[in-house]
Amino acid sequence: MHLIETRNLTHTYNKNIDALKNVNFIAGRKQRIAIIGANGAGKSTLFKHFNGILKPTSGEILIRGEPITKSNIKEIRKLVGIVFQNSDDQVFSPTVEQDIAFGPTNLGLDEHTIEHRVNEVLRILDIEDLRNRPPHHLSGGEKKRVAIAGVLAMEPQILILDEPTAGLDPRGVADLTQFVNRLPEEYGMTVIFSTHHIDIVSEIADYIYVMDKGQIVAQGSMEEIFTQQELLSDLRLDIPVLPKLIKNLQMHGIDIKMAYNYESSEKSFLKAFGKKYD
Numbered sequence: 032m033h034l035i036e037t038r039n040l041t042h043t044y045n046k047n048i049d050a051l052k053n054v055n056f057i058a059g060r061k062q063r064i065a066i067i068g069a070n071g072a073g074k075s076t077l078f079k080h081f082n083g084i085l086k087p088t089s090g091e092i093l094i095r096g097e098p099i100t101k102s103n104i105k106e107i108r109k110l111v112g113i114v115f116q117n118s119d120d121q122v123f124s125p126t127v128e129q130d131i132a133f134g135p136t137n138l139g140l141d142e143h144t145i146e147h148r149v150n151e152v153l154r155i156l157d158i159e160d161l162r163n164r165p166p167h168h169l170s171g172g173e174k175k176r177v178a179i180a181g182v183l184a185m186e187p188q189i190l191i192l193d194e195p196t197a198g199l200d201p202r203g204v205a206d207l208t209q210f211v212n213r214l215p216e217e218y219g220m221t222v223i224f225s226t227h228h229i230d231i232v233s234e235i236a237d238y239i240y241v242m243d244k245g246q247i248v249a250q251g252s253m254e255e256i257f258t259q260q261e262l263l264s265d266l267r268l269d270i271p272v273l274p275k276l277i278k279n280l281q282m283h284g285i286d287i288k289m290a291y292n293y294e295s296s297e298k299s300f301l302k303a304f305g306k307k308y309d
């Protein structure tokens with residue numbers, strides 16, 4: 032049984048905008064899945080089906096093998112946490128601490144557990160210094176971290192991040208990359224994220240879906256996706272800078288092994304230049 036499965040999921044807005052067309056998507060335990068696609072491809076619409084915010088026009092969405100119904104929607108929202116693109120809509124309490132406590136409080140947890148969870152996510156996201164600040168006065172990147180903390184405090188099994196790096200500074204992007212990479216092993220979570228920041232895809236994802244005009248047009252490992260440069264370019268997408276550079280070097284006759292993320296590229300470069308990697 033898959034954690035999330037969609038079968039020919041189709042969504043039409045206002046009876047005339049086909050935002051999703053026959054989408055077949057699968058997410059398993061402890062996966063890190065990237066969904067890439069140009070503006071309007073349907074990424075956010077797909078996410079809104081994962082916890083029942085939207086209902087399919089046709090087709091199915093199954094969470095742990097079951098369709099979303101009135102009787103299980105509360106349980107499903109505990110299981111699937113979504114951080115939306117616009118963090119403004121997700122932070123609203125007088126202080127950051129209260130804001131993060133909102134979800135766990137709604138789950139009916141006791142005070143001690145709530146306090147523990149709030150402290151834990153403030154630490155994980157390195158925002159302890161924001162604890163007593165009003166969230167609506169925070170910067171965009173700070174708000175984003177608070178929004179992620181609020182969802183994480185509910186300890187979802189599946190974390191959905193809609194463009195998580197939008198508005199983050201370079202250090203924020205690096206921190207987020209590191210943080211997301213730890214979630215599957217340390218917390219057993221599955222992470223599904225969309226992004227226009229292609230270089231983080233190669234640092235985080237172990238599986239990629241490519242969307243265009245409401246459809247999944249390609250899916251696979253980094254190697255399977257990033258070797259399709261022409262398709263990506265036709266869809267207004269790109270490949271990460273490191274494999275692009277390595278490919279150019281190979282075309283200039285340099286004997287260097289293809290790699291996709293920073294760590295494996297470093298190994299490839301050191302080997303190509305006759306240096307030992309330790």
Ligand SMILES: Nc1ncnc2c1ncn2[C@@H]1O[C@H](COP(=O)(O)OP(=O)(O)OP(=O)(O)O)[C@@H](O)[C@H]1O
Pocket residue numbers: 044045048049050068069070071072073074075076077
């Ligand atoms: N509430 C809505 N009502 C009508 N049309 C909508 C609504 N939300 C999205 N759409 C349309 O559905 C299509 C898919 O939009 P969606 O937001 O899912 O794309 P996206 O891939 O997340 O885009 P982006 O990268 O710009 O965030 C677009 O054509 C969009 O204009």
